[in-house]
Amino acid sequence: xxxxxxxxxxxxxxxxxxxxxxxxxxxxxxxxxxxxxxxxxxxxxxxxxxxxxxxxxxxxxxxxxxxxxxxxxxxxxxxxxxxxxxxxxxxxxxxxxxxxxxxxxxxxxxxxxxxxxxxxxxxxxxxxxxx
Numbered sequence: 624x625x626x627x628x629x630x631x632x633x634x635x636x637x638x639x640x641x642x643x644x645x646x647x648x649x650x651x652x653x654x655x656x657x658x659x660x661x662x663x664x665x666x667x668x669x670x671x672x673x674x675x676x677x678x679x680x681x682x683x684x685x686x687x688x689x690x691x692x693x694x695x696x697x698x699x700x701x702x703x704x705x706x707x708x709x710x711x712x713x714x715x716x717x718x719x720x721x722x723x724x725x726x727x728x729x730x731x732x733x734x735x736x737x738x739x740x741x742x743x744x745x746x747x748x749x750x751x752x753x754x
Contacts, residue, residue, distance in 0.1 A: 628679060629741040634732035635680030642683050643670040643727040647720055657698075660705045664693025665713040665731045690714050 633743070648670040656665040667689030675682045699708030 630738050632680040633734045633737035633741065635675055635682060637669065637731060637738070639672050639681045639683055640727050640731035640734060642723065643672075644731060646670050647724045648728060650713075650715050651717065651724070653718050654713060655719060655722070656713055656714075657696075657701060657703055657710045658693075659703050660709050660710065660711050661696065663691035664711045665715075666691050667713060667715045668745070 648665045653665040658664055662746045669689070670685040671684045671687055672681050673684035674680075694714045695709045696712045697708055698710050699703055701710050703710050
């Protein structure tokens with residue numbers, strides 16, 4: 624890998640981590656969704672990363688989904704509750720999602736730093752040629 628494709632490789636990382644942040648944000652936003660017991664719960668989304676097809680960097684290989692079964696919660700006052708008083712909630716752990724968000728955010732920032740440093744290196748090389 625040459626110095627000149629560092630920006631391209633880091634950009635692929637930025638894209639993957641942005642998608643990961645989007646998925647985690649979606650999971651957190653839907654953590655309190657309630658459905659009838661006869662319906663599927665919100666399914667958590669997980670980004671599947673893989674090596675880029677050209678071998679330089681990473682790409683999103685797909686999205687994996689969590690369980691549609693969710694977990695049953697006893698809420699007899701909820702208008703969606705069944706005759707026994709249960710509703711279905713997503714099986715998403717907020718602590719895990721927050722940890723995932725911090726990892727994705729830091730990785731996103733690290734890739735942006737690589738882009739900034741590579742840009743500065745390229746600019747310094749251009750300025751050397753001018754002297």
